[in-house]
Amino acid sequence: MQLSQSEENYIKAIYALSEETGKEISTNDLAEKMATKASSVTDMLKKLTDKDLLKYKKYQGCTLTKNGREIALAIVRKHRLWEVFLVEKLQFGWDEVHAIAEQLEHIQSNQLTNKLEAFLGFPKVDPHGDPIPNINGEFDPSPKRVLLSKCEKGNKGIVMGVEDGEPSFLQYLNKIGFKLGLNIKVEDRLSFDGSLIIEMDGKTLQFSHLVASKIAIQLID
Amino acid sequence: MQLSQSEENYIKAIYALSEETGKEISTNDLAEKMATKASSVTDMLKKLTDKDLLKYKKYQGCTLTKNGREIALAIVRKHRLWEVFLVEKLQFGWDEVHAIAEQLEHIQSNQLTNKLEAFLGFPKVDPHGDPIPNINGEFDPSPKRVLLSKCEKGNKGIVMGVEDGEPSFLQYLNKIGFKLGLNIKVEDRLSFDGSLIIEMDGKTLQFSHLVASKIAIQLID
DNA sequence: TTTAAAATTTAGATATGTCTAAAAAATAAT
């Protein structure tokens, strides 16, 4: 089935919200994610329901069907593979690739996606540490990740992922030398605003709760 | 200015027809090229005229403005660079890349185009021998090409280009071992249907006028 | 449990890109 770019973006957004919440996605939440109005969302939910890509009952929110989930994973796969290409082959920074990958993820050709994957050496994660589903939509098993914002004083770990999408956030990480794979330690946690004092690469940094919630680590020791 | 995919496709089609004929492009010719109706074309011509991408007088056909030509060349540049990428890096055949490049040519990012060009080593021609404009829309000077269909008995030359777009034509060329760079000689020309007897790589082949009109050579001797 | 607030849907409007059918203009033929 041939989907429009707009339909694909809805499917992707519903998938992303489902991953976060595990629950049914409300019209309003989806409208906010898509930067559009609830009434537009309702129309699209009906259309995608007719195409058997999601289950939707009036006033009850929606969830993806198996078909819908497969399509979402195919888009995520393309997005992340293209990000790897842009960073590894074209020397883009990790803060520059999201908007371009948002366009490239809609290119239709399974052969292209699979050849690109092979050309890149079957990468398992994108430049932000997000896992790349294989041709069957499956993720490799990987160590458990924890949001830095959930960590306690004394916790140590390795940086596994950072949130993709906001260039200014990633540029800030560049500025302080923050990269995937670094060892970090939570020196302290300020209870009143949830901000964290971090030791990394010999430097001491302070992260707001918001920043810490955009960083995932693998706990060690 | 941000153009829709449809607008870009019209600009590209007008550019291609202008290259062929050198004259103003008629509504009907454009409708045929775009596989649409004359009435749809008229609407689009008005819109593109308002955007100063072409000059158009009712019943008089249209030509691109400087702006329009620049956009056309940028699209052609992207199309051909992506074709090189698909063939050189992803191991696609020259018969498989046109449809994918038709999608990729609409990706918006000058930085992407320029980095891709560098990654590919600043190629001057695409896999079908079509020249690639540089960042300023300029073509490198190149030897004069002649359509094989215009050649006479006894002419010799090197294959410089083949028409892009129809997979079955390119697959036919694959089957007979026809490649860019080969030396060929016109052994004979059948006057009643314009078909040619060709010597190439020790083999003798017969090309219909239609096939010969899709092949460009550089004459030698 | 009735009312108030929030969330969601419906109805009607707009813009894009397309179509068909009919009208108008340009070109060719007699």
Place this chain on the structure above:
DNA sequence: ATTATTTTTTAGACATATCTAAATTTTAAA
């Protein structure tokens, strides 16, 4: 120079994806 034919344009319609404003349903509050 009329007439006939072809080309092109206009007018009106449709589908998609969006919006605003109003109506409806659900949820929360009194």
